[in-house]
Amino acid sequence: MTESISTMAQLKISARNVEVHYGDTIAIKDVSVDIPANSVTAFIGPSGCGKSTFLRCLNRMNDTINICRVTGDILIDGQDIYDHNVDPVQLRAMVGMVFQKPNPFPKSIYDNVAYGPKIHGLARNKADLGDIVEDALRKAALWNEVKDRLGSPGTGLSGGQQQRLCIARAIATSPEVLLMDEPCSALDPIATAQIEELIDTLRQNYCVVIVTHSMHQAARISQKTAFFHLGNLVEYGDTDQIFTTPHDTRTESYITGRIG
Amino acid sequence: MTTTANSLLVRDDRTKRRNAAELRFRAYGLGAIGIAALALVLLLSSVLSSGVGAFSQTFITLETSLPEAKLNKSGLRDPAVMAKVSTFGYAPLLRDALLTRIAELGITTSLSDKNVDAMISKEAAASLRDHVLANPDLIGGKVTMDVLADGRIDGYFKGRVTMESAARDGNTSPEALRVAQRLADAGVIETRFNWRFLTAPDASDQRPEAAGLGVAILGSLYMMLVVLVLALPIGVAASIYLEEFAPRNRLSDLIEVNISNLAAVPSIVFGILGLAIFINFSGLRQSSPLVGGLVLTLMTLPTIIISTRAALKSVPPSIRDAALAVGASKMQSVFHHVLPLAAPGILTGTIIGLAQALGETAPLLLIGMVAFVREYPAAYSHEAGLFGEAATALPVQVFNWTQRADPGFAERASGAIIVLLVFLAVMNTVAILLRRHFERRW
Numbered sequence: 001m002t003e004s005i006s007t008m009a010q011l012k013i014s015a016r017n018v019e020v021h022y023g024d025t026i027a028i029k030d031v032s033v034d035i036p037a038n039s040v041t042a043f044i045g046p047s048g049c050g051k052s053t054f055l056r057c058l059n060r061m062n063d064t065i066n067i068c069r070v071t072g073d074i075l076i077d078g079q080d081i082y083d084h085n086v087d088p089v090q091l092r093a094m095v096g097m098v099f100q101k102p103n104p105f106p107k108s109i110y111d112n113v114a115y116g117p118k119i120h121g122l123a124r125n126k127a128d129l130g131d132i133v134e135d136a137l138r139k140a141a142l143w144n145e146v147k148d149r150l151g152s153p154g155t156g157l158s159g160g161q162q163q164r165l166c167i168a169r170a171i172a173t174s175p176e177v178l179l180m181d182e183p184c185s186a187l188d189p190i191a192t193a194q195i196e197e198l199i200d201t202l203r204q205n206y207c208v209v210i211v212t213h214s215m216h217q218a219a220r221i222s223q224k225t226a227f228f229h230l231g232n233l234v235e236y237g238d239t240d241q242i243f244t245t246p247h248d249t250r251t252e253s254y255i256t257g258r259i260g
Numbered sequence: 261m262t263t264t265a266n267s268l269l270v271r272d273d274r275t276k277r278r279n280a281a282e283l284r285f286r287a288y289g290l291g292a293i294g295i296a297a298l299a300l301v302l303l304l305s306s307v308l309s310s311g312v313g314a315f316s317q318t319f320i321t322l323e324t325s326l327p328e329a330k331l332n333k334s335g336l337r338d339p340a341v342m343a344k345v346s347t348f349g350y351a352p353l354l355r356d357a358l359l360t361r362i363a364e365l366g367i368t369t370s371l372s373d374k375n376v377d378a379m380i381s382k383e384a385a386a387s388l389r390d391h392v393l394a395n396p397d398l399i400g401g402k403v404t405m406d407v408l409a410d411g412r413i414d415g416y417f418k419g420r421v422t423m424e425s426a427a428r429d430g431n432t433s434p435e436a437l438r439v440a441q442r443l444a445d446a447g448v449i450e451t452r453f454n455w456r457f458l459t460a461p462d463a464s465d466q467r468p469e470a471a472g473l474g475v476a477i478l479g480s481l482y483m484m485l486v487v488l489v490l491a492l493p494i495g496v497a498a499s500i501y502l503e504e505f506a507p508r509n510r511l512s513d514l515i516e517v518n519i520s521n522l523a524a525v526p527s528i529v530f531g532i533l534g535l536a537i538f539i540n541f542s543g544l545r546q547s548s549p550l551v552g553g554l555v556l557t558l559m560t561l562p563t564i565i566i567s568t569r570a571a572l573k574s575v576p577p578s579i580r581d582a583a584l585a586v587g588a589s590k591m592q593s594v595f596h597h598v599l600p601l602a603a604p605g606i607l608t609g610t611i612i613g614l615a616q617a618l619g620e621t622a623p624l625l626l627i628g629m630v631a632f633v634r635e636y637p638a639a640y641s642h643e644a645g646l647f648g649e650a651a652t653a654l655p656v657q658v659f660n661w662t663q664r665a666d667p668g669f670a671e672r673a674s675g676a677i678i679v680l681l682v683f684l685a686v687m688n689t690v691a692i693l694l695r696r697h698f699e700r701r702w
């Protein structure tokens with residue numbers, strides 16, 4: 001089943017037999033998954049099942065946790081990102097991430113977005129940088145709200161605006177993959193709708209992986225869905241199929257609200 | 261609603277008890293603050309009342325004739341030859357000037373020449389001599405100078421010496437005080453603000469009126485400079501490494517524990533260490549501000565490291581994650597995002613450490629900073645190298661003065677404490693202002 005899909009779209013991320021340990025406890029057990037480019041893939045599953053852990057493997061943010069150990073292979077564009085020669089800093093410029101809790105820098109809105117392009121030398125001059133910032137803020141559907149106060153602190157925005165600012169910050173470095181960990185969990189329905197719309201447009205240029213607790217959201221915005229349970233990848237497939245004809249009873253119970 | 265037991269308008273017993281407990285606790289808190297405030301007021305008032313005197317000084321305005329015959333026998337005006345006339349040659353000139361003044365004002369007195377001598381500070385002859393040697397043209401004429409009055413006379417005008425105490429004192433007499441009072445009425449003797457207290461070096465046991473804090477203040481400033489230049493970068497670099505880069509293992513735990521222990525080590529131990537390492541082993545000069553500064557650096561480092569680490573810890577990890585996730589390196593995330601947020605805490609910690617070092621006495625005694633420095637050390641000139649010469653420091657000067665017999669020095673010691681407290685207050689204010697400046701409210 002997985003094969004038939006990956007031939008349809010271009011393959012972006014491919015994980016093989018990934019296991020993650022926190023010290024002695026195992027958080028992810030033998031997960032293999034193929035994520036296509038230019039699509040939205042949703043990770044769903046009950047709390048504590050390892051969605052965030054697996055997501056953080058994809059840009060090696062787990063490296064910052066001392067006790068965390070990752071085994072198996074994760075290939076992005078066919079390159080093993082856990083190879084000795086891969087510098088995680090370089091990898092993260094290519095794989096952007098938006099966190100569950102908005103975490104803008106305590107700097108101006110402009111500086112928040114400009115920081116990534118600046119350290120990666122993406123802009124040749126000031127005007128160029130301004131264009132990048134504007135473009136990122138437009139894509140994140142935030143430009144109209146903040147264009148008159150780019151100098152004011154990013155932390156002074158509302159929660160939804162902050163989350164969109166974080167999205168703008170992540171896309172300003174033009175990553176190829178965008179990882180989003182429950183980006184809408186703190187947002188009202190209007191902001192959620194805005195972000196969902198944004199994710200849908202981002203799909204054209206990026207490979208988006210999103211963790212969500214909302215079945216509706218997964219169903220609305222994703223093309224592929226992966227269901228995690230107790231560290232296992234229980235089922236992975238087209239979103240339509242997962243939500244209409246799940247193969248596994250655990251998936252069925254979860255999406256119908258009986259476990260989780 | 262009808263039963264009183266459930267009414268919100270009536271407080272039940274539990275609520276009453278809780279409210280009473282809260283009230284009691286507030287009273288205890290207020291009491292504690294009251295005691296602390298009282299202690300502060302007592303301390304300040306006692307220091308102020310005994311120390312303000314040091315900031316004013318009694319001067320005698322004298323018109324002294326400078327006879328060529330006594331000061332320049334050779335007639336050559338050769339400085340080397342003139343310098344042969346010691347202060348003992350100048351003292352009688354001042355006495356004569358004072359006697360003349362007393363006679364002019366029509367004051368009759370039974371004071372002997374020696375008694376009149378005793379009204380003028382022994383320092384006066386020395387400063388007159390310096391003045392004349394610097395301006396040899398004055399010889400043969402007259403010079404009008406404000407010279408220091410003796411410590412007892414000074415004490416009389418500040419209320420420290422009374423007629424009764426003078427009667428029992430071998431160095432002065434009620435008659436001398438009476439004359440001094442008449443001179444003061446005539447405007448010859450005057451008590452006014454004394455800059456010399458802040459600029460002059462220390463003086464010997466017999467002349468508290470001439471003693472000043474100049475050398476001690478400079479010594480303290482130089483030591484603070486050494487501490488700041490060494491302790492801040494070393495402490496901050498060590499903290500950043502330990503907090504952000506070092507792997508968490510046995511070794512780093514051990515280091516952590518030991519830094520906390522170092523902060524609790526009695527300061528005198530650092531003095532012993534300094535004596536062993538910097539003086540006996542490295543051969544740096546005893547009682548120099550450089551050695552003092554090095555010892556205080558050792559003492560301040562743990563304070564700075566602990567407060568810097570606390571400041572770094574208080575920066576939310578999400579900021580580090582945010583920086584790493586856009587592809588910043590660890591160092592970029594620390595220097596671009598974590599350090600600016602931790603800066604107020606680091607600065608406050610550093611200034612508190614400096615303030616601690618400024619008031620520290622014990623280790624400095626051990627490395628010989630009790631040096632009695634009568635003249636500005638050559639240290640404060642270019643040739644000697646700034647930090648190499650013997651010096652003293654404010655708290656050591658306080659200690660030194662409290663050891664001395666003359667009551668004039670007790671006043672000086674309190675005055676020095678006031679200066680020390682002012683320095684500390686200034687440093688703390690700077691710390692608060694810097695904090696405000698760097699603490700952006702977002």
Ligand SMILES: Nc1ncnc2c1ncn2[C@@H]1O[C@H](COP(=O)(O)OP(=O)(O)OP(=O)(O)O)[C@@H](O)[C@H]1O
Pocket residue numbers: 022027045046047048049050051052053054065
């Ligand atoms: N830093 C950590 N140290 C130790 N264990 C961790 C750490 N982070 C996560 N875990 C463990 O790994 C497991 C998976 O956690 P993870 O955060 O990936 O869950 P999740 O699916 O994202 O849950 P949620 O939906 O609540 O965010 C949990 O059992 C958790 O206790």
Ligand SMILES: [Mg+2]
Pocket residue numbers: 051052053100181
């Ligand atoms: Mg999670």
